[in-house]
Amino acid sequence: MSEIFDFTPGNSPVLVSVPHAGTHIPEALAKRMTDHALTLPDTDWHVEKLYAAAPSLGAGLIVARQSRYVIDLNRDPTGTPLYPGADNTELCPLSTFGKAPVYKPGQEPDAAEVQERVARDWKPYHAALESELARLKAKFGYAILWDGHSIPSQVPRFFEGRLPDLNLGTASGASADAGLTEAARAALDGPGMSLVLNGRFKGGYITRRYGRPADGIHALQLEKALIAYMEEDPPYRWVPARGAAMIERVGRTLKALLAWKPA
Numbered sequence: 001m002s003e004i005f006d007f008t009p010g011n012s013p014v015l016v017s018v019p020h021a022g023t024h025i026p027e028a029l030a031k032r033m034t035d036h037a038l039t040l041p042d043t044d045w046h047v048e049k050l051y052a053a054a055p056s057l058g059a060g061l062i063v064a065r066q067s068r069y070v071i072d073l074n075r076d077p078t079g080t081p082l083y084p085g086a087d088n089t090e091l092c093p094l095s096t097f098g099k100a101p102v103y104k105p106g107q108e109p110d111a112a113e114v115q116e117r118v119a120r121d122w123k124p125y126h127a128a129l130e131s132e133l134a135r136l137k138a139k140f141g142y143a144i145l146w147d148g149h150s151i152p153s154q155v156p157r158f159f160e161g162r163l164p165d166l167n168l169g170t171a172s173g174a175s176a177d178a179g180l181t182e183a184a185r186a187a188l189d190g191p192g193m194s195l196v197l198n199g200r201f202k203g204g205y206i207t208r209r210y211g212r213p214a215d216g217i218h219a220l221q222l223e224k225a226l227i228a229y230m231e232e233d234p235p236y237r238w239v240p241a242r243g244a245a246m247i248e249r250v251g252r253t254l255k256a257l258l259a260w261k262p263a
Contacts, residue, residue: 010060019073020044032107169203175211187256
């Protein structure tokens with residue numbers, strides 16, 4: 001078992017990635033972080049539960065074990081901002097979404113340490129993604145990468161007002177076939193949850209890096225508002241009724257991805 005991620009191969013063209021649900025921080029690193037940061041407020045809480053049934057449907061599943069505070073697997077390894085001109089968190093975050101410091105004064109990582117984390121933690125996860133997508137494309141002729149995320153419904157640092165419950169992103173159409181995107185959107189849509197396509201969250205580095213429809217690899221990101229399936233405040237409790245509804249919504253969307261075939 002990898003210390004960085006858990007991986008269950010599938011028997012279909014679909015691979016689910018969950019890069020921000022991890023909660024592990026190495027002990028030596030934890031000693032350098034603030035007490036508030038160690039509560040892990042920016043974790044994609046319980047997202048691994050939402051996708052736990054993916055392998056039983058035939059989809060592969062890769063879930064990060066390390067916290068995004070160790071390194072953000074959904075950021076460019078060069079440190080290039082995800083949204084140029086907007087407020088962005090770093091490859092190795094120095095502040096929380098609420099702008100509280102992650103590190104005690106003077107304990108922040110320098111450039112050399114960031115590159116060490118890229119080599120040790122970032123590259124293995126992406127090597128696994130790249131290898132599995134190549135295997136799926138070779139076997140099926142195409143591959144679909146679904147990147148699963150969550151975020152508080154209100155984060156003033158990044159957007160005004162309340163985020164929709166379901167935020168589907170395809171890099172404004174560049175990372176996935178239009179028919180596949182519509183199949184996913186239609187499966188996600190329905191009463192009880194609000195939905196937007198390519199709104200504030202258009203897809204992060206993973207979606208943009210791997211989504212190459214012309215080459216037969218499609219990538220979509222779903223950002224879910226935490227409040228749609230759990231309690232947003234500490235201790236971040238799972239709410240069974242909401243969670244079950246979100247699992248059903250996610251499950252039927254994965255089935256739609258599995259049923260889709262390129263034209």
